[in-house]
Amino acid sequence: MGNKLSDNAKALLTEAIVFEEGILPPKRIDLRKLRAVVTTKKERSDKGKAFIFYLCFMAVYINMVILQRNPYNSQTMQLGVQKYLIESAYVDPYSFEVKRFEDTTTVDDLWHWLQAILVENVIVDTYPNGRQTNKSDDGNILMHNKLTSGFRLTQRRVKNDSCILREEFQNFAPNCYGRVYWDARIGPTDQEPYLSSDESELWVYQDSTIGSVDIPYLDSGYFQVFQNGKQWSRERMASLRRQMWINEGTAWVRADFVTYNPNVRLFGYFQFQFDMRPSGQILPEFRSETMAAALYETIIDFGRLGLEIVCLVSWCWLTYSTIRDARTAARKNKSRWAYLKEFDNKVCVIQILLFLCCFCWWVAIVQNPIRDQLVVTETSISFKDGSQPNFTTLSILVHDYFVASAVNLVLALFRIMSMMKVNPNISQLSDTFTRCRKNIVQFGLVLVLMIIAFQLMAHLMFGAKMREFSTFDTGFISTVRVMLGTGTYTDLSEVDPIAAPVFYYPFVFIMIFVVFNMTIAIIMDGYALSQEERKTARKSHLKELNEIRFYHQLGWGIVRQLKPFAACLPRAIRFRVMQDGTQVDRYTEPSMAEVVALLEPVEKIEERFLTVAEYKEACDQANMPVRETQLEQIAERLHCWEDFEEPVYKKERMEMRRIQDAEKMERTITLLQERVATIVATQQQMGAKVDAILRSFVVSTVQFPEAQQI
Numbered sequence: 001m002g003n004k005l006s007d008n009a010k011a012l013l014t015e016a017i018v019f020e021e022g023i024l025p026p027k028r029i030d031l032r033k034l035r036a037v038v039t040t041k042k043e044r045s046d047k048g049k050a051f052i053f054y055l056c057f058m059a060v061y062i063n064m065v066i067l068q069r070n071p072y073n074s075q076t077m078q079l080g081v082q083k084y085l086i087e088s089a090y091v092d093p094y095s096f097e098v099k100r101f102e103d104t105t106t107v108d109d110l111w112h113w114l115q116a117i118l119v120e121n122v123i124v125d126t127y128p129n130g131r132q133t134n135k136s137d138d139g140n141i142l143m144h145n146k147l148t149s150g151f152r153l154t155q156r157r158v159k160n161d162s163c164i165l166r167e168e169f170q171n172f173a174p175n176c177y178g179r180v181y182w183d184a185r186i187g188p189t190d191q192e193p194y195l196s197s198d199e200s201e202l203w204v205y206q207d208s209t210i211g212s213v214d215i216p217y218l219d220s221g222y223f224q225v226f227q228n229g230k231q232w233s234r235e236r237m238a239s240l241r242r243q244m245w246i247n248e249g250t251a252w253v254r255a256d257f258v259t260y261n262p263n264v265r266l267f268g269y270f271q272f273q274f275d276m277r278p279s280g281q282i283l284p285e286f287r288s289e290t291m292a293a294a295l296y297e298t299i300i301d302f303g304r305l306g307l308e309i310v311c312l313v314s315w316c317w318l319t320y321s322t323i324r325d326a327r328t329a330a331r332k333n334k335s336r337w338a339y340l341k342e343f344d345n346k347v348c349v350i351q352i353l354l355f356l357c358c359f360c361w362w363v364a365i366v367q368n369p370i371r372d373q374l375v376v377t378e379t380s381i382s383f384k385d386g387s388q389p390n391f392t393t394l395s396i397l398v399h400d401y402f403v404a405s406a407v408n409l410v411l412a413l414f415r416i417m418s419m420m421k422v423n424p425n426i427s428q429l430s431d432t433f434t435r436c437r438k439n440i441v442q443f444g445l446v447l448v449l450m451i452i453a454f455q456l457m458a459h460l461m462f463g464a465k466m467r468e469f470s471t472f473d474t475g476f477i478s479t480v481r482v483m484l485g486t487g488t489y490t491d492l493s494e495v496d497p498i499a500a501p502v503f504y505y506p507f508v509f510i511m512i513f514v515v516f517n518m519t520i521a522i523i524m525d526g527y528a529l530s531q532e533e534r535k536t537a538r539k540s541h542l543k544e545l546n547e548i549r550f551y552h553q554l555g556w557g558i559v560r561q562l563k564p565f566a567a568c569l570p571r572a573i574r575f576r577v578m579q580d581g582t583q584v585d586r587y588t589e590p591s592m593a594e595v596v597a598l599l600e601p602v603e604k605i606e607e608r609f610l611t612v613a614e615y616k617e618a619c620d621q622a623n624m625p626v627r628e629t630q631l632e633q634i635a636e637r638l639h640c641w642e643d644f645e646e647p648v649y650k651k652e653r654m655e656m657r658r659i660q661d662a663e664k665m666e667r668t669i670t671l672l673q674e675r676v677a678t679i680v681a682t683q684q685q686m687g688a689k690v691d692a693i694l695r696s697f698v699v700s701t702v703q704f705p706e707a708q709q710i
Contacts, residue, residue: 027641028609029631031602034640038595040545041638044422045592048557050321051419057314058412064307065405067300068362073264074290080142081259081270086286090116101272104284110253110274111241114153118255118272119237122151123230136378138229144261145268148381149388150227151257153240156180157222158251158278162188175248177278184252185220196243203245219392221254227380227388250276258389260381265297266290269391289395295366308362315355322348343437344418351411354404361401368394423550424534428527436526443522447515454507455479461499462492483511563587576637589633598626598634609642 086101090112101117104110124140124147125133133140139147162178180187191205207220224240226233240246246253253274260267268290275283296305326339339345370391373383383389417430424431433440455475463469468478468487481487482504492500537546559573566574566587575583590598601622602615610618612628612635619626635641 028611029635030640030642032608037638047422051422060307061311064311067304077268078288088117115237119233123233125230145259148258153224154221154254155250156184156252157190157249159188159190180251225388265293267293269395291398319352347414354408358404365397370394423553424546426550431530432527435529436522439522451479462495465495
């Protein structure tokens with residue numbers, strides 16, 4: 001044959017023949033597999049340590065935030081006062097209709113609620129048996145929430161002539177009030193003094209230093225304080241109504257008060273707001289917040305302080321590790337922003353910055369001077385100048401702090417999902433989102449555009465009659481609710497029976513039957529792709545690493561951290577059983593860091609396979625002495641021996657088998673040709689014999705004519 005075996009094929013063929021004859025060749029270490037296994041295990045080890053550290057850090061952080069929030073006591077305290085005042089009903093003296101806080105639609109309804117509910121229920125001056133309370137027991141709402149120093153009314157106003165009015169309508173409607181925003185703080189607000197209806201009182205706008213000049217806070221408006229008993233409050237409320245304290249220039253009204261509950265050591269700040277739109281609509285809204293009366297007093301408080309210190313130290317270490325990794329990535333890739341190219345690293349940086357913001361928020365809450373400015377007496381809690389305590393700024397800080405903490409926990413979920421890549425068996429969810437993330441984002445843009453299109457459609461059709469679609473933001477939320485099934489066709493048809501089917505049925509068909517299914521299909525494609533990659537990985541030369549169970553990986557990872565206590569561990573944990581049955585002390589064998597160091601001497605070697613002796617010689621030349629037994633243990637432990645059945649030999653073996661098959665085919669053809677030649681020769685011999693017989697027969701016939709007659 002003209003074809004010749006390559007040197008590699010000859011070597012493989014020789015080894016195969018030797019192996020088939022039972023003579024095992026010397027074991028060789030697969031360098032490529034060793035590098036891949038060591039690199040993968042090192043990355044997983046680092047990620048595993050970071051994963052455990054991060055889980056412990058988040059456990060401390062979650063417990064710290066829960067103790068700071070005290071959610072159960074806060075919720076029960078707020079819910080009790082809310083039901084006490086929001087659910088309480090009164091009878092309209094004109095229509096005899098039973099109304100509540102949420103039924104406020106007119107200025108008369110607002111005054112009725114203030115007089116019948118707020119004054120009568122907030123200023124408590126009798127015991128449940130009807131007897132007059134002692135002076136020290138005045139203002140005990142729901143028996144345990146004591147009113148600090150009465151309640152307060154606040155209003156903010158809008159300027160007249162703050163909107164465009166045509167001249168021909170000025171005689172008919174000379175007053176025109178524009179729209180204000182953010183609790184009447186932004187827009188054409190009016191801060192000028194105004195007179196009562198009988199011009200006996202002048203009400204003045206006050207800003208930012210109400211309570212104490214040492215405590216500026218985000219509050220302003222025209223204030224009325226009620227803290228002189230129930231009878232005086234009744235008369236004052238009736239007087240304000242007669243004097244038209246609330247008139248056409250009023251844009252926003254708030255009634256607020258502060259309570260203190262000694263049982264749970266919480267201040268409660270309750271606000272009842274009325275947004276008075278220029279269209280004539282009044283929108284009531286209830287807001288509340290709780291704040292700790294003292295932050296560090298009890299054993300639980302000091303335990304929380306310990307968690308806060310641990311959390312701060314952990315955050316500092318996390319920040320240091322991130323900066324170190326960012327600098328390493330910058331040097332390696334020669335780019336300052338190389339670390340931020342990965343999505344997981346971006347989430348890490350955002351969370352670190354959010355932790356910093358939360359820390360600053362909490363420092364502002366702890367250092368807020370309001371608590372130090374309070375004067376506590378037998379009958380009241382007030383500022384040093386005698387005014388009612390105001391917790392507006394502190395409540396905003398507390399609210400924003402816990403909102404930021406909640407967002408932080410969502411980011412923590414993304415980080416935990418990314419860290420689950422430490423084991424392929426628990427990273428299926430994160431792998432799926434990684435595969436379909438770009439498609440989901442791109443399709444999400446299309447989804448948002450479609451929602452906006454239908455939202456504008458609903459805004460034009462139903463916005464003039466339904467509050468849910470009257471503005472862009474509320475319309476967007478309402479459209480999403482319809483998409484999720486919370487909005488009903490009946491609500492739309494009651495407003496406009498003709499426009500309802502035009503909007504509802506195309507929206508449901510497109511968004512639910514098409515868009516939702518496409519979204520699920522994108523996610524399923526990502527899941528199928530991740531599963532296909534897992535199957536491929538299980539068939540690769542790293543299949544041992546892709547089949548390891550998470551609890552096995554976690555358990556032995558923890559065992560490896562117990563090296564200082566190795567002498568106390570049982571033999572079953574301390575010793576590793578190798579494939580050949582030998583037992584090796586896992587704490588005396590080379591660590592992963594030492595194995596990584598042993599890769600340096602063979603880093604530039606191009607050969608894929610080395611015997612143990614050759615590997616040891618390379619280490620000796622690099623001044624890294626190592627025993628052959630250690631190299632054997634490493635190869636045995638990491639399953640890095642040369643494998644004749646490994647998929648990596650596929651091309652060489654196919655070439656060798658092709659040549660062998662060609663040789664067999666040639667031998668077969670030669671044999672067939674010989675057989676055919678033999679058969680042809682035999683046929684020729686048989687033909688000659690037949691001819692001889694026929695000639696003999698013809699001769700005999702000529703000599704014996706009687707044979708012809710026969």
